[in-house]
Amino acid sequence: MAKVVAELKYSAEHEWVAVDGSGPAGIGISAVAADALGDIVYVDLPEVGSIVTAGETCGEVESTKSVSDLYAPVTGEVTEINDGVVSDPALINSDPYGAGWLFKVSVTEEGPLMSAEEYAAANGGEL
Amino acid sequence: MTENYTALFEQHKKAGASFTDFGGWQMPLKYESELAEHHAVRKAAGLFDLSHMGEVWVTGPEAAAFLDYALVGKISAVAIGKAKYSLICNEDGGIIDDLITYRRPSPEEGVDRYLVVPNAGNAAVVAKELLERSAAFDVTVEDASANTSLIAVQGPNSEAILLTLVPAEQHALLTGLKYYAAVEVGIAVNGTVQDLLVARTGYTGEDGFEIYVPNLDAPALWEALLQAGEGSGLVPAGLAARDSLRLEAGMPLYGNELSRYVNAYAAGLGPVVSLAKEGDFVGKDALAAIKAAGVGSTIGQKLVGLKGAGRRAGRAHYPVLKDGTLVGEVTSGQPSPTLGYPIAMAYVEVEFAEVGTVLDIDLRGKPERFEVVPLPFYKRQK
Numbered sequence: 403m404a405k406v407v408a409e410l411k412y413s414a415e416h417e418w419v420a421v422d423g424s425g426p427a428g429i430g431i432s433a434v435a436a437d438a439l440g441d442i443v444y445v446d447l448p449e450v451g452s453i454v455t456a457g458e459t460c461g462e463v464e465s466t467k468s469v470s471d472l473y474a475p476v477t478g479e480v481t482e483i484n485d486g487v488v489s490d491p492a493l494i495n496s497d498p499y500g501a502g503w504l505f506k507v508s509v510t511e512e513g514p515l516m517s518a519e520e521y522a523a524a525n526g527g528e529l
Numbered sequence: 530m531t532e533n534y535t536a537l538f539e540q541h542k543k544a545g546a547s548f549t550d551f552g553g554w555q556m557p558l559k560y561e562s563e564l565a566e567h568h569a570v571r572k573a574a575g576l577f578d579l580s581h582m583g584e585v586w587v588t589g590p591e592a593a594a595f596l597d598y599a600l601v602g603k604i605s606a607v608a609i610g611k612a613k614y615s616l617i618c619n620e621d622g623g624i625i626d627d628l629i630t631y632r633r634p635s636p637e638e639g640v641d642r643y644l645v646v647p648n649a650g651n652a653a654v655v656a657k658e659l660l661e662r663s664a665a666f667d668v669t670v671e672d673a674s675a676n677t678s679l680i681a682v683q684g685p686n687s688e689a690i691l692l693t694l695v696p697a698e699q700h701a702l703l704t705g706l707k708y709y710a711a712v713e714v715g716i717a718v719n720g721t722v723q724d725l726l727v728a729r730t731g732y733t734g735e736d737g738f739e740i741y742v743p744n745l746d747a748p749a750l751w752e753a754l755l756q757a758g759e760g761s762g763l764v765p766a767g768l769a770a771r772d773s774l775r776l777e778a779g780m781p782l783y784g785n786e787l788s789r790y791v792n793a794y795a796a797g798l799g800p801v802v803s804l805a806k807e808g809d810f811v812g813k814d815a816l817a818a819i820k821a822a823g824v825g826s827t828i829g830q831k832l833v834g835l836k837g838a839g840r841r842a843g844r845a846h847y848p849v850l851k852d853g854t855l856v857g858e859v860t861s862g863q864p865s866p867t868l869g870y871p872i873a874m875a876y877v878e879v880e881f882a883e884v885g886t887v888l889d890i891d892l893r894g895k896p897e898r899f900e901v902v903p904l905p906f907y908k909r910q911k
Contacts, residue, residue: 415590437547440769441564443838463892464841466563466863467769469893495562 404433406527407499411515413475416525418499419515426481426506431463434499434527440465442491446472447483447505454480456513461504463494472504477511508511535580536678536744540751544765552650556583556768563769564707567866570733570774571909573883574684574801577771578755579739580747583652584677585659589668592641596630599662601793601816603806604643607632612709612728616793616801617647617655618812619629623789624796625658626651627781629730631711638772644726644741646679648783678747682763683737683752683774685909690758691738696722703727703738716740732771734778734907772877776861776872779834779905785831785845785860786874792816794825795876797832797904830857830876834906835888835899837871840864843890843899849875850889850896858883859890865906872906873899 410418416435420428436442446462454460454474461472466471483505487493494502533554546557557578557721559566569575587596596604602615616624631644647655650852656672663670677773682691692700694717702712711728718725723746731737742750755763772782786796793802793816804817825831835843842864843849849857862873874891881888884903889896 440559441562444842446841464864466567466773466866469842469844 403526403528404437404501406432406434406522406529408518408529410499410518411475412518412521413473413513413515415473415475417473417475419475419512421512426508427476428503429475429502429508430498431494432470432521432525433498434449434525435470436502436519439463439470440467442494445487445491445494445504447488448474448480450480450483452480453508453520454478456511463491474507475513475515476507477513478507478509480505481508482506516517533581535578536747537578537580537680537751540748541578543766546765546767549768549769552581552648554649555579557765559738559767560765560827563767563773564866566764566766567772567773569762569764570684570735570766570770571867573769574682574686574690575733575766576758576763577681577683577766578678578751578752579681580678580744581649582679583649583655583672584679584741585647585649585652585656586642586671586673587645587659587663587668588636588640588642588671589666590639590641591666592643592668595663595666595668596643596645597806597808598666598810599659600628600630601802601810601812604630604632604804605806609634610710610712612711612730614709614801616798617658618793618816619789619810620740620815622792622812622815624783624791624793626655626787627656627783627787627798631726633711634714635691637643644727651783652673652765667891676744678742678744679739680742680747680750680754681731681737681739683731683733683766684735684763686758686761687735687737690754690761690763691716691727693757694718694753695829698897716750718742718746718753725750732778732780733774734780734905735774735909772861773863776863776874777865777867777905777907779874781832781874782861791876792819792824795817795830795832797825799825823878825867827879829879831879831882832860833875833877833882833903834901835859835862835873835875835890837873837890838898838900840871841892842871842898843873843875848891849877849893849899851881856888862890867907871899872903877901
């Protein structure tokens with residue numbers, strides 16, 4: 403079963419957010435979503451400096467089988483994107499909570515987010 | 530619709546498959562990585578459960594004449610042991626299904642026997658249609674789909690793997706088997722050698738075999754093949770890999786490229802239709818008129834291959850544009866695992882169907898450049 407990391411928060415659209423209050427929040431997609439998408443071959447991320455809005459699309463993730471919009475789980479300015487995942491999107495499958503992170507946002511407002519327990523219960527993940 | 534399960538469902542579950550509904554069947558979509566399964570089939574071998582496909586036996590003194598009437602190809606010209614790809618069409622020329630027909634040895638003097646293999650979602654419709662069309666012929670039509678499993682071994686190592694289960698004195702039957710031919714071969718399953726129908730056919734663009742087996746013996750055959758292929762890179766492969774493999778090989782998928790609203794000439798399957806064969810066949814008048822009108826060559830739309838210039842792929846139903854004007858629609862598309870660029874099949878207006886024509890696929894509002902290329906996208910080195 404796909405792993406859900408306890409220390410993160412999650413959106414209904416399967417993005418995880420690492421909010422530790424000390425700086426920009428790291429954002430990625432959950433292992434549940436990565437598994438469901440299949441082997442990811444292309445990722446389109448928001449530009450550094452752009453403002454993303456919680457609940458709105460800010461990019462896309464394409465697998466061999468399908469393509470999904472990427473929804474911003476928080477509102478704020480994008481401070482950094484993961485160039486490694488742009489050149490090697492398979493990192494999202496192999497390490498969705500680590501090397502497969504997508505971008506960082508200087509958060510001004512959080513969207514509706516779930517705890518790891520809530521997300522796992524709703525989506526069949528494993529804590 | 531009730532969900533159907535193949536005799537191999539437990540094997541798939543045990544192997545960690547994720548499942549998808551396909552034609553009313555719960556089928557393995559992938560086991561671990563569909564990309565790894567795809568590459569395994571191109572480089573080594575993959576094992577597929579195709580038990581959702583139909584099996585309809587047609588037997589009788591007029592079996593050949595009947596199939597000439599019911600299908601668009603000249604089935605009567607197929608020699609014993611050989612097979613033919615064909616279509617079953619409506620009176621209006623629309624495609625009910627694409628199927629493979631195997632001619633089997635005569636069970637008795639003056640009686641011919643054929644195995645017709647339709648697609649999963651169409652199996653019941655095809656069986657019913659064949660039965661209805663057979664009324665005026667001395668034949669029996671028997672739908673054996675519910676009792677028959679189908680397991681495919683595909684990839685360059687498939688012959689070597691299958692041979693390990695075949696008694697040495699029968700090896701020549703398999704090594705000498707031609708593409709689109711089938712033979713009964715002894716295969717060791719559960720410690721006993723059973724005669725099973727083995728066809729050298731497939732849907733991957735690689736060498737490979739399809740083995741027809743009674744449901745009861747299917748799990749044992751599956752396990753035996755997995756074990757036989759252990760040292761040869763064989764992996765179980767799901768429908769996701771099957772789809773990417775067939776797309777690279779330029780093979781149409783019913784429901785995507787083919788439907789009741791599409792005709793053989795637009796689909797590039799004109800050569801499959803035998804207007805010259807003796808007698809009438811269902812759809813003949815309509816298909817003759819469609820061909821005479823130049824559909825798929827001078828008017829209407831035509832199925833083409835498209836190669837993407839960027840990294841983003843077109844998907845089924847995406848619009849195809851020429852200078853912003855709608856000229857067609859994608860039927861299948863994805864990034865090609867073997868070739869490393871996006872590929873797609875699409876119906877486009879014939880004037881934009883020439884190889885080399887540059888078109889755009891509307892990728893969710895952003896046009897992306899694609900070029901018309903010849904099909905298939907991928908051809909194996911022989």
